[in-house]
Amino acid sequence: MPEGGLLDPRDPAPAVRERVHAWLALQARGGFAPVAARAALAAARGEPVAALRRLTGETPAAVLGRAALDTACARLARSGAHLLPFGAPAYPARLAALADPPPLLAVRGEPASLGGPLVAIVGARRATPYGVGSARRLARQLAGLGFGVVSGLAWGIDAAAHRGALEAGGRTIGVLGCGADRVYPREHAALAAEMSAAGAIVSELPPGAAPLKHHFPLRNRLISGLALALVVVEARARSGSGISAEHAAEQGREVLAVPGPIDAPTSEGPNLLLRDGAAPALDASDVLRALGRTEEAEAWLRRRRGAREGEDGGEAALAPEARALLAALRGAPATRDELASRLGLAPAALAARLLALELDGRVAEDRAGRLRVVPR
Amino acid sequence: MPEGGLLDPRDPAPAVRERVHAWLALQARGGFAPVAARAALAAARGEPVAALRRLTGETPAAVLGRAALDTACARLARSGAHLLPFGAPAYPARLAALADPPPLLAVRGEPASLGGPLVAIVGARRATPYGVGSARRLARQLAGLGFGVVSGLAWGIDAAAHRGALEAGGRTIGVLGCGADRVYPREHAALAAEMSAAGAIVSELPPGAAPLKHHFPLRNRLISGLALALVVVEARARSGSGISAEHAAEQGREVLAVPGPIDAPTSEGPNLLLRDGAAPALDASDVLRALGRTEEAEAWLRRRRGAREGEDGGEAALAPEARALLAALRGAPATRDELASRLGLAPAALAARLLALELDGRVAEDRAGRLRVVPR
Numbered sequence: 038m039p040e041g042g043l044l045d046p047r048d049p050a051p052a053v054r055e056r057v058h059a060w061l062a063l064q065a066r067g068g069f070a071p072v073a074a075r076a077a078l079a080a081a082r083g084e085p086v087a088a089l090r091r092l093t094g095e096t097p098a099a100v101l102g103r104a105a106l107d108t109a110c111a112r113l114a115r116s117g118a119h120l121l122p123f124g125a126p127a128y129p130a131r132l133a134a135l136a137d138p139p140p141l142l143a144v145r146g147e148p149a150s151l152g153g154p155l156v157a158i159v160g161a162r163r164a165t166p167y168g169v170g171s172a173r174r175l176a177r178q179l180a181g182l183g184f185g186v187v188s189g190l191a192w193g194i195d196a197a198a199h200r201g202a203l204e205a206g207g208r209t210i211g212v213l214g215c216g217a218d219r220v221y222p223r224e225h226a227a228l229a230a231e232m233s234a235a236g237a238i239v240s241e242l243p244p245g246a247a248p249l250k251h252h253f254p255l256r257n258r259l260i261s262g263l264a265l266a267l268v269v270v271e272a273r274a275r276s277g278s279g280i281s282a283e284h285a286a287e288q289g290r291e292v293l294a295v296p297g298p299i300d301a302p303t304s305e306g307p308n309l310l311l312r313d314g315a316a317p318a319l320d321a322s323d324v325l326r327a328l329g330r331t332e333e334a335e336a337w338l339r340r341r342r343g344a345r346e347g348e349d350g351g352e353a354a355l356a357p358e359a360r361a362l363l364a365a366l367r368g369a370p371a372t373r374d375e376l377a378s379r380l381g382l383a384p385a386a387l388a389a390r391l392l393a394l395e396l397d398g399r400v401a402e403d404r405a406g407r408l409r410v411v412p413r
Numbered sequence: 414m415p416e417g418g419l420l421d422p423r424d425p426a427p428a429v430r431e432r433v434h435a436w437l438a439l440q441a442r443g444g445f446a447p448v449a450a451r452a453a454l455a456a457a458r459g460e461p462v463a464a465l466r467r468l469t470g471e472t473p474a475a476v477l478g479r480a481a482l483d484t485a486c487a488r489l490a491r492s493g494a495h496l497l498p499f500g501a502p503a504y505p506a507r508l509a510a511l512a513d514p515p516p517l518l519a520v521r522g523e524p525a526s527l528g529g530p531l532v533a534i535v536g537a538r539r540a541t542p543y544g545v546g547s548a549r550r551l552a553r554q555l556a557g558l559g560f561g562v563v564s565g566l567a568w569g570i571d572a573a574a575h576r577g578a579l580e581a582g583g584r585t586i587g588v589l590g591c592g593a594d595r596v597y598p599r600e601h602a603a604l605a606a607e608m609s610a611a612g613a614i615v616s617e618l619p620p621g622a623a624p625l626k627h628h629f630p631l632r633n634r635l636i637s638g639l640a641l642a643l644v645v646v647e648a649r650a651r652s653g654s655g656i657s658a659e660h661a662a663e664q665g666r667e668v669l670a671v672p673g674p675i676d677a678p679t680s681e682g683p684n685l686l687l688r689d690g691a692a693p694a695l696d697a698s699d700v701l702r703a704l705g706r707t708e709e710a711e712a713w714l715r716r717r718r719g720a721r722e723g724e725d726g727g728e729a730a731l732a733p734e735a736r737a738l739l740a741a742l743r744g745a746p747a748t749r750d751e752l753a754s755r756l757g758l759a760p761a762a763l764a765a766r767l768l769a770l771e772l773d774g775r776v777a778e779d780r781a782g783r784l785r786v787v788p789r
Contacts, residue, residue, distance in 0.1 A: 167676070295675060296674075299694075319688060
């Protein structure tokens with residue numbers, strides 16, 4: 038069995054298959070009644086077969102049918118998803134603490150990424166270049182600070198947030214409004230693949246589930262539920278993002294909003310959130326501040342100011358060797374070995390030069406072990 | 414002597430001339446030391462001749478010279494300004510309560526307008542169309558709610574704020590960084606003339622004073638000092654408007670800021686104010702809310718929502734006679750008599766129809782007694 042209580046839908050061992058089937062049946066019956074599912078699980082001490090019997094009085098095969106169970110497992114296996122059941126050690130603690138945690142998550146990628154410090158960035162599908170640029174820049178900055186970025190893989194703000202995090206070599210997590218074996222919209226298949234290599238794609242919906250309209254509010258509660266803070270970038274008044282912000286506040290998450298023109302319908306949502314007391318998100322320092330990390334916020338602003346004043350990212354003030362290292366890496370991420378050979382340096386000499394740049398947040402290693410220049 | 418303790422610089426009576434000269438001398442010596450001037454005035458029980466003697470040991474003519482006094486009076490008289498000394502009944506109470514009230518104000522226009530409910534709208538000279546439009550719309554809305562609009566008659570945001578108030582038939586007050594007998598910039602002479610007919614032009618600087626750089630911070634403290642609240646529309650980081658906001662907060666004024674794009678240098682000032690706790694100004698309701706007038710704020714928003722939903726300003730829901738009246742008035746302000754003849758109505762019949770529209774805030778009478786449709 039994989040680490041952290043994850044279940045592999047391809048695992049042929051009968052004991053594992055039985056549990057996988059029971060979880061899938063619990064998901065199918067209990068997915069839209071997570072509170073009842075959780076009560077049944079608690080009464081059954083986390084045992085899915087017994088919990089399913091309490092909830093439905095039936096076996097997995099009786100609930101879903103043998104063929105449907107096989108299809109579900111095959112779909113999950115094909116997409117490379119694992120199952121992460123409620124109660125498993127790897128189940129994200131922030132979701133477990135919700136009033137309505139999903140009984141079962143399907144995860145493509147790195148389940149551990151669901152537990153780190155995450156910030157949700159959400160907003161309108163029909164976003165403006167201003168919103169897309171703001172989401173992307175904020176995500177880059179947050180990734181540079183070590184935050185993973187959660188969003189919903191949708192057009193517009195969501196995709197920009199994921200892309201920004203990836204550009205900075207950071208982690209990013211997409212929560213789907215369809216089964217984890219699908220990608221919606223389809224045009225984001227390549228993005229989703231990149232994300233599952235640098236974070237995760239997650240869904241609480243059964244494999245094969247279509248992206249139906251009523252799935253998205255459920256999906257949105259997981260986006261904020263996974264995160265420490267929610268940033269709304271662009272949204273119309275009375276839109277889904279406004280509701281997400283309300284839910285986030287109920288979940289105890291910090292809510293931030295990106296200010297925008299008061300005559301732009303796409304900024305009416307965030308501006309109204311500001312009126313209601315959300316913190317303005319001008320840059321990543323506002324997220325740190327909202328999380329009570331005030332000194333780090335000030336330090337980040339000072340670093341950035343220093344970098345801006347140098348105009349070249351403050352590099353003029355660096356030693357020539359450090360500048361050469363950044364130049365060799367810029368636009369061409371490389372492993373430590375590749376970089377050492379590019380610069381003609383012994384690994385130990387490279388490590389010494391890298392250390393200061395890494396501590397300074399100028400260079401970061403991405404999930405694939407490649408070093409990148411962190412955009413300022 | 415005019416009402417409220419105002420002094421006419423053209424008044425030939427020797428007792429008045431002596432006082433005018435003493436005030437002008439006090440202004441010249443005490444203008445940049447208003448705290449000392451006020452102490453001398455208090456010790457002299459408000460008598461300017463005695464106060465001047467306490468402050469300088471001299472007579473007005475010894476301080477300024479007879480010729481300079483005559484020139485100053487002539488300048489003021491030519492521009493139509495009256496003098497409003499500290500301690501006079503018409504001296505604005507909010508200025509008198511400052512730590513550093515000006516010993517003498519020169520006022521062109523209606524001194525009573527300085528005492529009403531005022532909101533300051535300020536910002537950058539080099540403003541964008543977004544900032545100019547926002548200032549103008551906010552000023553129109555505030556004027557429609559009965560607020561006078563204070564600003565500095567400068568290019569950009571200031572002029573837009575004054576114009577918006579005038580468009581809505583409201584009062585507006587310009588505080589100058591030069592003598593009240595001058596207009597800076599000169600291109601705003603026509604605007605200043607319109608303003609002094611629908612509010613006032615004010616200066617604490619001696620007649621003839623040039624618009625020197627160091628005058629503007631002093632001028633700014635009066636803009637916020639006259640008002641209940643200060644709204645910063647567009648400003649660069651570390652600009653004069655930021656300092657104005659700090660002074661306004663020290664003076665106990667509510668500080669609001671118009672949100673703008675986080676990547677626009679012209680909105681960096683207001684966005685940083687939001688970060689520091691200023692209330693966002695999306696529309697006039699935010700000013701009402703900042704002043705604790707929450708119910709009025711909600712009522713205003715409801716009215717506006719109703720108006721928007723009607724698309725035609727909610728007029729479809731009005732009686733046909735009311736709609737005809739608005740149509741007759743729109744774009745063509747008119748006195749009650751003119752309007753009665755336009756509509757072929759007896760004055761009493763017109764008054765009955767007007768009443769509901771005036772109570773509803775759809776029609777307002779401007780300072781010249783002309784009825785106008787209030788923009789929504």
